[in-house]
Amino acid sequence: MTDELDIRTAIKDTLPTVFGYIGIGLAFGVVSQSVGLSVLMVVLMSAITYAGSAQFIMVSMLVSHNPVVSIMVAVFLVNARMILMSTVVAPYFKKDSMWRNIFIGALLTDESFALSMNKVNYTDHKMSFEWFNTANLIAYFTWMIASGVGALLGQLVAHPERLGLDFALVAMFIGLLYLQVIADRSLAKSLQLIVILAEAVIIYLGLIFIPGNLLLVVGTLLGCATGVVIKHAFY
């Protein structure tokens, strides 16, 4: 990565993440088609709801005929981490217009968030609308097209799980976490490793008594608090 923040650089920076979206988008399309959603509904869900992994939950809840409101609550809980990410990203766009702020927020994803946090390590903590918007748009259209293609392919693939596509997202989180740790110079490496270990323990313990949907948000906040305490005590 370089310190450039133009559209061309954004395309170059974002391209490697595209394969993650393609893998999981295809998987989403295949799964949704197999439980009875039409290709059109799959594409509309990706285009309108655009909720990544939460869309898998939507589909499973639709199939078991849950009330619309219950599905909305579940999606809110799963994606409540977006509130945290938006809160982290928003200060970078204070000087941009309100509409640009809303547009960046509307298409923000786990991956564009992680990628941008990686990027600001190379740009002296500057961010541009052009860069972020390009990263967001590439993600959006890739996701929409991949899920549609997946739904079409779903009629051909008998055992989609054999392809291992469902691991694309986890692999991407691992990669983005690793790249974040080696690129972030604002926090000491040892501190980051300690916080990652602490977070892993928090999540493990949390799995015992906090429902999965809530755990991501609660666990993340607890991990952040642990980080602040350790930083003040030992760094």
Add this chain to the structure above:
Amino acid sequence: MLSTSYVLLTIVGCGIVTLLSRTLPFVLLKNHSLPPLVVELLSFVPITIMTALWVTNLFTQHLGHLPSVNYENLFASIPTVITAAITKILLWIVLVGVVSLAILRAVM
């Protein structure tokens, strides 16, 4: 068979919920700043969120009991982390991860 209106209503309803989660912080923080302590707290969000998303995929939850290990994802994570350390290239990391899980499922 799922009715079109039920699916469409869910798509739009969940779309509104997701849109608000993503955009409200931008609207609220446009003219306000966060206290320094909150900024410091949020500086840990990238690594803690990625860790949380990873670790929740290594286990299967049984509320009230210890989670069981998802060995497929755990074992697939090993070559993935090694690839990250060696290549530092996201594309390779994702490809190796997916292929690893596919191989694991073929042999296990």
